[in-house]
Amino acid sequence: MFDLDLPWWEYAVRGVAIYVALLVMMRLSGKRTIGQFTPFDLLVIMLLSEAVSPGLTGGDHSVAGGLIVVVTLVVLNLAIAFVTARSEKAAEFVEGTAVLIGRDGKIFQEVLKRNHVAESDMEQSLREADCPLESMKYAFLEADGKITILQH
Numbered sequence: 001m002f003d004l005d006l007p008w009w010e011y012a013v014r015g016v017a018i019y020v021a022l023l024v025m026m027r028l029s030g031k032r033t034i035g036q037f038t039p040f041d042l043l044v045i046m047l048l049s050e051a052v053s054p055g056l057t058g059g060d061h062s063v064a065g066g067l068i069v070v071v072t073l074v075v076l077n078l079a080i081a082f083v084t085a086r087s088e089k090a091a092e093f094v095e096g097t098a099v100l101i102g103r104d105g106k107i108f109q110e111v112l113k114r115n116h117v118a119e120s121d122m123e124q125s126l127r128e129a130d131c132p133l134e135s136m137k138y139a140f141l142e143a144d145g146k147i148t149i150l151q152h
Contacts, residue, residue: 008068013067015072018052023080027096033103094142101140115141125149 004011056069084091101111107122125147128135138150 002062002064004062004065004068006058006065010058011056011060011065011068012072014056014058015069017075017078018055019073022048022052023094027094098140098142098148100138101141101147102136103137105134107133107139111141117141117147122147 057065060066066131078105080090080094084094099115100109101108101117101122102113107119109119112119112122122139125139126136129149129151131149135151136149137152140150141146142148
């Protein structure tokens with residue numbers, strides 16, 4: 001139950017490698033993937049979890065191996081939070097930045113497409129802000145995937 005199949009440090013290296021790979025994939029997949037999960041997105045997240053699980057522990061089913069991976073992931077997450085809170089460049093890389101997706105009543109269709117935002121999501125955000133398109137001064141796709149509408 002507590003005997004490790006691999007050296008202790010290999011669990012930590014595996015955890016770091018998978019964490020970094022998933023972080024890069026999430027950043028490349030676009031803001032909307034992070035901001036609002038659809039049922040399909042939830043399914044993908046669940047399958048990702050199952051897919052990377054053996055890679056994290058190398059097939060080891062020991063409690064100790066699992067705890068080493070968990071501690072590694074928590075420490076790595078805390079370290080990234082620490083660095084992004086103190087470095088604007090690191091925060092921009094990890095979290096992204098807001099993108100202007102509309103101005104003065106005009107929606108930038110190419111920007112929506114590039115950021116994987118459906119026009120219906122933009123329309124929904126306008127309704128939620130109780131803002132007709134003509135009254136929209138700015139629309140931003142925030143780093144967390146939410147759409148912010150500013151009115152004239």
